[in-house]
Amino acid sequence: MRPAPASRPTVVVTRKLPGPVEDRLEREFATRLNRDDHPFTAPELQEALRGADALLPTVTDRITTEELSVEPLRARILANFGVGYNHIDVHAAKARGLVVTNTPEVLxxxxxxxxxxxxxxxxxxxxxxxxxxxxxxxxxxxxxxxxxxxxxxxxxxxxxxxxxxxxxxxxxxxxxxxxxxxxxxxxxxxxxxxxxxxxxxxxxxxxxxxxxxxxxxxxxxxxxxxxxxxxxxxxxxxxxxxxxxxxxxxxxxxxxxxxxxxxxxxxxxxxxxxxxxxxxxxxxxxxxxxxLPHLGSATQETRVAMGLRAFENLQAFFSGAPPRDRVV
The missing domain is CATH 3.40.50.720 (NAD(P)-binding Rossmann-like Domain)
Structure with a gap:
């Protein structure tokens, strides 16, 4: 991936997403993809919160008070991939000034x-x-x-x-x-x-x-x-x-x-x-x-739609508009 212009927000994507979603993210943002699709550890999540403007997490990422206590905290938005967000401590996120979004309706x-x-x-x-x-x-x-x-x-x-x-x-x-x-x-x-x-x-x-x-x-x-x-x-x-x-x-x-x-x-x-x-x-x-292994939304069509919904929330946030699916 060619280096992105410094003016573009940096987005860390914590799991491998469908190709059309990753392509869209890379065109718009300075995107760091998880190409081997490993679950992020707590230290990796903390490093992402320190080093990126945004995270695009999934249900496998436990973002608790501990992860959110990092200093300095650079991230400003958690654009969750999924409608459920109980893996994110939204109260701690709000206390640190983070916006949290999800992806309802499409799944x-x-x-x-x-x-x-x-x-x-x-x-x-x-x-x-x-x-x-x-x-x-x-x-x-x-x-x-x-x-x-x-x-x-x-x-x-x-x-x-x-x-x-x-x-x-x-x-x-x-x-x-x-x-x-x-x-x-x-x-x-x-x-x-x-x-x-x-x-x-x-x-x-x-x-x-x-x-x-x-x-x-x-x-x-x-x-x-x-x-x-x-x-x-x-x-x-x-x-x-x-x-x-x-x-x-x-x-x-x-x-x-x-x-x-x-x-x-x-x-x-x-x-x-x-x-x-x-x-x-x-x-x-x-x-x-x-x-079944958590397959509720697991169709090609829906997982692409979920990723694009998260992308749209990021795009709105960084353009100064209210994200469509803001939770906090």
Missing amino acids: TDDTADDAVMLMLMVARRAGEAERHVRSRQWTGWRPTHMLGTRVSGKTLGLVGMGRIARAVATRAHCGFGMRVVFHDPYPPPPALAAELGAEQQSSLDAVLREADFVSLHCPATPETRHLIDTERLALMKPTAFLINTARGDIVDEAALVAALKEQRIAGAALDVYEREPQVTPDLLTMENVVL
């Missing part, structure tokens, strides 16, 4: 598709069945072989009713004729809920009691950490399934393992984990659990 449909895919996979035992065929255990069709659970016409419970949950509600209600119930402390207008075919419940507990499938769509905050714990899992039907495409620490994984072992719920389908990329070992051995 809604793909993440909703991911949640529906997980629901179908766990209900119809798709992961287990695929492993069965690959291991050459399949001996042929028979009437009672690997029976799953019907999805169509069942009740889907949504925890949270933001953009992604609304997209899931549309797919479930219109595509599968499901009854959709939800709880959100900040619910959508009743007319919108009715348009989605969704019924607001008085509490989270009511959703858990009603649903055949519980899908999590709330942000990760101190208040939602371990929101789904032993007591909440006990409210679910023994025939119900838990789906998580939100954030891993919303679920107490130890409590989930216990509920699965004791057959207090029928199964789980997870795209995110409490200590990701580490997965609780017991989950790896369970056939009634579907495990």
